[in-house]
Amino acid sequence: MCGIVGYIGSREALTVVLEGLHKLEYRGYDSAGIASIEKGELFVYKEVGKVAQLEKGVERKGWKSHLAIGHTRWATHGIPSEKNAHPHLDDKKRCAVVHNGIIENYDAIRRLLEKRGVVFQTDTDSETIAQLIGFLYKGNFLRAVQRALPLMQGAFAIAVVHHEQPGEIICAAQGSPLAIGMGQEEMFLASDAAAFLRYTRRAIYLRDSEVAQITQHGVEVFAADLTPIEKESEDLTHAIEEVTKGDFQHFMLKEIHEQPQSIQNALLARFSKEYGTATLDNLNFSDQELQQVERIVILACGTSYHAGLIAGQMIEEYARIPVQVEISSEYRYKNPIVRDHTLAIAISQSGETADTLAAMRELHEKGAKIMGLCNVQGSTMAREVDSSIFLRAGPEIGVAATKSFTSQLVVLSLLALKFARMRQMSAQEGIHFIEALEKLPQQVQQVIQVKNPIAMLAKKYAAAEHFFFLGRRYMFATALEGALKLKEIAYVNANGYAAGEMKHGPIALIHETSVTVAFCCDSFTYPKMMSNLMEIKARAGRILAIAPEGAPDIEGIADDVIWVPPTLDALSPVASSVAAQLLSYSIAFERGTEIDQPRNLAKSVTVE
Numbered sequence: 270m271c272g273i274v275g276y277i278g279s280r281e282a283l284t285v286v287l288e289g290l291h292k293l294e295y296r297g298y299d300s301a302g303i304a305s306i307e308k309g310e311l312f313v314y315k316e317v318g319k320v321a322q323l324e325k326g327v328e329r330k331g332w333k334s335h336l337a338i339g340h341t342r343w344a345t346h347g348i349p350s351e352k353n354a355h356p357h358l359d360d361k362k363r364c365a366v367v368h369n370g371i372i373e374n375y376d377a378i379r380r381l382l383e384k385r386g387v388v389f390q391t392d393t394d395s396e397t398i399a400q401l402i403g404f405l406y407k408g409n410f411l412r413a414v415q416r417a418l419p420l421m422q423g424a425f426a427i428a429v430v431h432h433e434q435p436g437e438i439i440c441a442a443q444g445s446p447l448a449i450g451m452g453q454e455e456m457f458l459a460s461d462a463a464a465f466l467r468y469t470r471r472a473i474y475l476r477d478s479e480v481a482q483i484t485q486h487g488v489e490v491f492a493a494d495l496t497p498i499e500k501e502s503e504d505l506t507h508a509i510e511e512v513t514k515g516d517f518q519h520f521m522l523k524e525i526h527e528q529p530q531s532i533q534n535a536l537l538a539r540f541s542k543e544y545g546t547a548t549l550d551n552l553n554f555s556d557q558e559l560q561q562v563e564r565i566v567i568l569a570c571g572t573s574y575h576a577g578l579i580a581g582q583m584i585e586e587y588a589r590i591p592v593q594v595e596i597s598s599e600y601r602y603k604n605p606i607v608r609d610h611t612l613a614i615a616i617s618q619s620g621e622t623a624d625t626l627a628a629m630r631e632l633h634e635k636g637a638k639i640m641g642l643c644n645v646q647g648s649t650m651a652r653e654v655d656s657s658i659f660l661r662a663g664p665e666i667g668v669a670a671t672k673s674f675t676s677q678l679v680v681l682s683l684l685a686l687k688f689a690r691m692r693q694m695s696a697q698e699g700i701h702f703i704e705a706l707e708k709l710p711q712q713v714q715q716v717i718q719v720k721n722p723i724a725m726l727a728k729k730y731a732a733a734e735h736f737f738f739l740g741r742r743y744m745f746a747t748a749l750e751g752a753l754k755l756k757e758i759a760y761v762n763a764n765g766y767a768a769g770e771m772k773h774g775p776i777a778l779i780h781e782t783s784v785t786v787a788f789c790c791d792s793f794t795y796p797k798m799m800s801n802l803m804e805i806k807a808r809a810g811r812i813l814a815i816a817p818e819g820a821p822d823i824e825g826i827a828d829d830v831i832w833v834p835p836t837l838d839a840l841s842p843v844a845s846s847v848a849a850q851l852l853s854y855s856i857a858f859e860r861g862t863e864i865d866q867p868r869n870l871a872k873s874v875t876v877e
């Protein structure tokens with residue numbers, strides 16, 4: 270799971286590729302590397318850690334070149350080390366490969382090649398690609414790559430250079446995205462067109478099994494048997510978004526603060542108060558098609574999955590349509606049953622999460638229509654679904670999803686409203702729902718204003734090693750999301766549970782040093798939640814509650830309370846999550862972890 274970039278043309282290739290790698294660092298930052306050819310010689314340079322490290326090293330070398338490929342890595346096979354960093358070479362050091370994806374049968378290929386005397390240097394699956402191409406190379410570079418491709422199983426996007434062919438880059442894709450940017454006498458390639466958008470907006474995307482031969486003058490695309498294919502180029506229209514941290518110490522904190530505005534953007538012109546309904550823009554589904562929907566399947570991973578769980582609850586409550594919310598990585602292997610009038614909703618901030626893309630393709634093949642909710646225009650999801658709804662959250666740089674989550678909740682609330690108004694909800698109820706939605710930006714602002722008291726609470730609880738995050742109904746998935754946030758940025762063991770489940774086992778872990786973060790904003794289950802908290806208190810557990818202003822009893826039960834503005838149960842995950850984001854951020858800050866790029870993670874998970 271990585272980002273690859275390539276350039277050939279008259280600019281300084283290393284600079285262009287390094288720039289592109291910076292843009293793709295969201296795909297992994299365990300190591301980075303670059304290869305180029307100058308005067309028939311292959312140069313490779315790698316560094317453990319971020320692209321900035323690589324950049325410094327490359328500057329020191331002072332190399333100049335008009336062709337280069339580069340890579341930023343999220344380790345799958347082999348620890349993050351210089352040895353395992355890409356580009357990988359064949360054992361004669363004639364060709365170099367950068368790879369995004371996983372070669373599932375790498376071990377079989379490796380053993381086969383080793384029997385023929387090929388000596389491997391790394392622990393990676395990716396090295397097998399370079400070794401295989403090197404082994405098959407008999408003077409025709411394109412042919413060697415083409416012969417290697419059908420032998421490799423798994424998902425990949427690759428770019429390969431060979432020192433005997435200094436004027437070309439060969440690339441190919443299978444289940445992983447690869448965009449080729451076409452400039453004037455210069456060509457680019459990347460896992461994500463954002464890497465080259467500032468140079469060109471004309472691009473083609475490689476489809477599965479296609480191979481491309483790129484020279485400075487253009488690109489030729491071939492089918493698996495090397496039959497030439499005519500491909501229409503696209504004009505990419507999405508904006509180039511440059512973001513800085515401004516006055517904030519971390520992108521995550523900045524993105525938490527942006528939420529009043531990002532929620533406002535998510536709502537903008539997407540409802541009619543007069544009719545009490547949502548008017549989602551550019552929806553490629555007619556009202557009749559939406560009216561006919563009998564079942565909804567929601568697919569997502571991580572934070573997006575938590576948004577899906579909340580949306581599922583909401584659509585069932587308000588529209589009475591059965592909703593199945595599925596973790597993409599599980600669903601894709603279930604051989605799903607698809608009946609007529611099933612709508613799939615795929616949710617992904619990045620639009621590049623491999624499991625979600627695979628699950629939605631599986632459903633698409635079985636005849637379901639797919640609606641995609643994502644934040645990135647031009648992403649693979651946005652290009653493949655029947656209809657996209659954009660979150661309009663703006664670029665989210667911190668690995669921890671914050672503003673994209675609340676935007677997902679808002680957009681999904683609008684969708685639930687639309688479905689509900691087509692069925693049983695009255696206009697009056699719709700107007701009431703919209704009024705509650707309109708208040709959200711201000712309510713989130715109110716939560717942000719208590720960031721200092723939250724930071725004080727974080728100081729009190731930061732040393733704890735075991736956290737429970739509990740909630741019921743709408744607060745259950747909110748608790749799961751809160752726990753995920755604390756785990757990923759503060760490296761603390763945080764378990765999210767449905768509060769009613771504690772007595773079925775997990776309560777055995779409660780003692781005087783464990784901390785329970787209790788999400789108490791679901792009014793329907795509030796009394797039950799209080800009973801569950803009494804059970805924790807009876808076992809000397811510490812309790813930090815997030816509760817709606819004015820809620821009874823909680824002050825007598827919890828050690829501390831973060832008060833949030835009350836709203837409808839269905840919308841209460843928004844303000845509660847912002848409070849939990851601030852809490853996790855402040856605990857991570859106290860613990861001195863790397864908040865924006867936590868260890869072992871990547872912003873976009875492009876492998877299974």
Ligand code: AGP
Binds near residue numbers: 572573754871874
């Ligand atoms: C959340 O903080 C995580 N970074 C992660 O769980 C993320 O939500 C997940 O990888 C899904 O990403 P997506 O929304 O881009 O598909």
